[in-house]
Amino acid sequence: xxxxxxxxxxxxxxxxxxxxxxxxxxxxxxxxxxxxxxxxxxxxxxxxxxxxxxxxxxxxxxxxxxxxxxxxxxxxxxxxxxxxxxxxxxxxxxxxxxxxxxxxxxxxxxxxxxxxxxxxxxxxxxxxxxxxxxxxxxxxxxxxxx
Ligand code: DQA
Numbered sequence: 001x002x003x004x005x006x007x008x009x010x011x012x013x014x015x016x017x018x019x020x021x022x023x024x025x026x027x028x029x030x031x032x033x034x035x036x037x038x039x040x041x042x043x044x045x046x047x048x049x050x051x052x053x054x055x056x057x058x059x060x061x062x063x064x065x066x067x068x069x070x071x072x073x074x075x076x077x078x079x080x081x082x083x084x085x086x087x088x089x090x091x092x093x094x095x096x097x098x099x100x101x102x103x104x105x106x107x108x109x110x111x112x113x114x115x116x117x118x119x120x121x122x123x124x125x126x127x128x129x130x131x132x133x134x135x136x137x138x139x140x141x142x143x144x145x146x
Contacts, residue, residue, distance in 0.1 A: 001139060004065040005034065005131070006054060007047040008073030014100075022100045023127040030128045037132050041139065051075055051082065058085035061093045067138045068095040069131060076103075076113045086118035094141055096134040099124035 007027060010017060015026035025033075031045040044065075048054050054075065061068055068086075075082050076099070086095050095118065102125030103110040116122045120141055123130045 001066045001142060002042045002064060003038075003044070003135065003138065004057070004061055004068045005031075005043060005045045005135075006057060006068060006070040006072075007045075008054060008071060008075045009049040011071060011073050012047050012049070021106075025128045030131055033128060034131055034135060038135055038139070041135070043135075051079055055081050055085045058082065058089060058095075062089050065093055067142050068093055069098055069134050069138060070095055070115070070119070071098045071100070071131075072115050076115050077110055079114060083114045083118050086115060090118055094138065094145075095119045096138045096141075097122040098130045098134045100127045100130060101125065 011027055014022055014030070015024060027047055034045070035043055046057060048057070054072070058068065070086070072079065072082050076097070097113065097116050097119040099122075103113075113122065121137060123134045123137070126133060
């Protein structure tokens with residue numbers, strides 16, 4: 001199975017960025033964790049600070065990928081464009097939304113996700129392990145809906 005793991009703005013700063021909220025692991029550590037936990041899956045890990053780039057990657061996904069794991073980061077709360085892109089491909093490429101932190105315990109502006117309703121599910125609050133949980137759920141969903 002080919003899985004695209006997308007990470008939004010500022011997630012390249014993980015490790016140094018508010019470690020009390022996001023943990024001490026870098027994005028590279030999370031990539032290594034996923035690849036070692038799912039050695040039977042073909043995983044491509046990407047990060048961008050650009051909303052346009054993320055939208056393009058999502059739109060192009062059906063040509064290559066079976067599923068998407070996405071942490072849209074701050075775009076979660078603002079991007080109708082990412083919601084539309086996920087919605088556009090949702091019948092062929094299911095997505096799971098991940099957040100390292102529990103956004104419901106944080107500022108009110110982070111309580112609303114514009115993107116979650118275009119995904120099959122959402123996992124938050126378990127830091128890097130959320131990516132493992134999300135990928136497990138995504139693989140199970142794809143296998144049981146084939
Ligand atoms: C985040 C939560 C968002 O509110 C925030 O803008 C991020 C990271 C998380 O993984 O907890 O950049 O998506």
